[in-house]
Amino acid sequence: MGRTSTASRKPLRRTAYLDGIRGFAALMVYFLHHQLWAHEAQQAEMKLESAWGYRGQYYLACFPVLRNFFTGGHYAVAVFFVLSGYVLSTRPLALIHAGDDSQLLNNLSSALFRRWLRLYLPILATCFVVLCFWHVFGVLANYMPQKNFSAEVWNYYVEFKKYSLIFNTGGPIWFAYNPHTWSIPIEFKGSIVVYTALMAFAKCTRTARLRCEVGLIFYFLYIADGAYFALFVGGMLLCDLDLLAMKDELPTWITRFRSSGPVIFHILFVISIFLGGVPSFDRDIDSLRNSPGWYYLSFLKPQAVFDYKWFYNFWAAMFLVTAAARLPWLKHFFETRFCQYLGRISYMFYLVHGPIMTTLGDRLYAATGMSRDGHAMGVPGWTNRFPLPRNGPFGLELAYLVPHLILLPLTLWVAEVTTALIDDPSVKFCGWLYKRTISSPRAFAVPVEASSEAAELDNGRSSR
Numbered sequence: 001m002g003r004t005s006t007a008s009r010k011p012l013r014r015t016a017y018l019d020g021i022r023g024f025a026a027l028m029v030y031f032l033h034h035q036l037w038a039h040e041a042q043q044a045e046m047k048l049e050s051a052w053g054y055r056g057q058y059y060l061a062c063f064p065v066l067r068n069f070f071t072g073g074h075y076a077v078a079v080f081f082v083l084s085g086y087v088l089s090t091r092p093l094a095l096i097h098a099g100d101d102s103q104l105l106n107n108l109s110s111a112l113f114r115r116w117l118r119l120y121l122p123i124l125a126t127c128f129v130v131l132c133f134w135h136v137f138g139v140l141a142n143y144m145p146q147k148n149f150s151a152e153v154w155n156y157y158v159e160f161k162k163y164s165l166i167f168n169t170g171g172p173i174w175f176a177y178n179p180h181t182w183s184i185p186i187e188f189k190g191s192i193v194v195y196t197a198l199m200a201f202a203k204c205t206r207t208a209r210l211r212c213e214v215g216l217i218f219y220f221l222y223i224a225d226g227a228y229f230a231l232f233v234g235g236m237l238l239c240d241l242d243l244l245a246m247k248d249e250l251p252t253w254i255t256r257f258r259s260s261g262p263v264i265f266h267i268l269f270v271i272s273i274f275l276g277g278v279p280s281f282d283r284d285i286d287s288l289r290n291s292p293g294w295y296y297l298s299f300l301k302p303q304a305v306f307d308y309k310w311f312y313n314f315w316a317a318m319f320l321v322t323a324a325a326r327l328p329w330l331k332h333f334f335e336t337r338f339c340q341y342l343g344r345i346s347y348m349f350y351l352v353h354g355p356i357m358t359t360l361g362d363r364l365y366a367a368t369g370m371s372r373d374g375h376a377m378g379v380p381g382w383t384n385r386f387p388l389p390r391n392g393p394f395g396l397e398l399a400y401l402v403p404h405l406i407l408l409p410l411t412l413w414v415a416e417v418t419t420a421l422i423d424d425p426s427v428k429f430c431g432w433l434y435k436r437t438i439s440s441p442r443a444f445a446v447p448v449e450a451s452s453e454a455a456e457l458d459n460g461r462s463s464r
Contacts, residue, residue, distance in 0.1 A: 019334075019340055020340055027349075029073040045281050048070055059394045071277075082234055082238070084187060086321065108198065121429070124160065139359050143177050160175060190229055213240065275312045370397070
């Protein structure tokens with residue numbers, strides 16, 4: 001039976017491991033948010049997001065490497081952005097390498113036209129369901145409700161129009177009905193950076209293009225406070241190098257290290273998981289400097305980067321994606337069915353885990369004794385209904401873990417359902433709408449030999 005199952009499984013695409021990385025990263029975001037939410041009364045942000053041994057406090061959840069499974073959400077978001085830069089660049093860079101200017105224009109036109117819709121339509125739908133839950137069922141997520149449904153819908157509209165304008169110079173950076181959506185405007189801005197850079201570098205020689213990509217990363221990291229966008233361009237650079245490697249056209253200074261490749265990539269992976277655990281409970285560089293193991297590393301932070309964690313997460317994410325493609329055991333892990341499944345539902349998993357956490361999750365934590373501010377007034381009937389022991393390592397208490405026997409399967413199931421009912425139709429609608437606007441459907445056509453990757457690129461599935 002095992003052989004039949006393996007034989008019947010569809011062949012994986014070349015970049016399938018990227019889907020697995022994205023899916024596993026979404027799971028890390030889930031763990032981070034639940035840890036901070038459930039342990040709010042215990043000052044989880046300061047305890048869990050500090051270095052191991054900071055101010056004489058030694059928590060297992062803060063131990064290097066292990067900490068990524070507790071508070072690796074920032075590391076995961078950095079990985080999201082690198083993956084987006086990689087995937088959004090895959091087809092355009094292939095066309096640039098081939099010198100096919102006509103198809104490059106068609107591809108970028110299609111991708112840019114659909115990008116905003118692809119990112120924001122699922123947010124509109126899921127957040128509308130969130131507000132309906134309060135006014136229909138009396139279940140409130142983490143937002144301030146209006147007095148009636150019509151006022152709520154108007155507030156929903158006003159909030160969204162401010163949130164969705166990426167050129168807005170003020171106001172909230174997230175949609176109030178789901179604060180975890182703060183990363184989506186950055187995702188769209190990063191997409192614009194990638195598409196613009198691809199057009200700007202389209203006529204460059206190979207060497208000039210690579211130098212320009214590195215120069216743009218340097219600008220975002222060391223001159224301007226643009227670490228987010230350095231992550232996207234970093235993904236584009238990795239994609240460019242991978243495509244050149246497939247044609248055996250890498251610069252000679254890189255090919256000289258081929259014999260040492262396995263050692264180098266294992267080192268990069270170890271550095272990645274260490275840097276990905278950068279302490280992040282505040283933005284004061286002195287706090288990092290006083291963290292065990294980070295004193296000398298703190299001097300690497302460039303002046304331009306205001307929030308230091310994104311500088312270290314840039315290198316962590318870049319090294320992880322680089323190593324994952326070249327370490328067979330790591331690549332195989334991200335190609336497993338579990339990681340591929342997480343990758344397929346990752347966007348909706350990201351969007352729905354917060355509302356579930358702040359509604360059902362909040363009640364389950366209250367019931368098991370994981371009290372937090374607001375339980376006494378917000379969910380008094382749930383408080384300490386089934387109290388469980390809270391002893392054990394911080395972040396691994398039985399009272400914290402047991403609710404996830406319900407929360408994690410439920411969140412995965414809701415993500416699966418909403419992927420089918422919201423995300424997939426949104427992708428199809430974007431493609432349909434674009435086809436309706438162009439003069440010839442052929443301009444939208446994707447060459448057969450690249451259809452699997454190009455279709456995924458065009459619909460934006462691989463880039464959240």
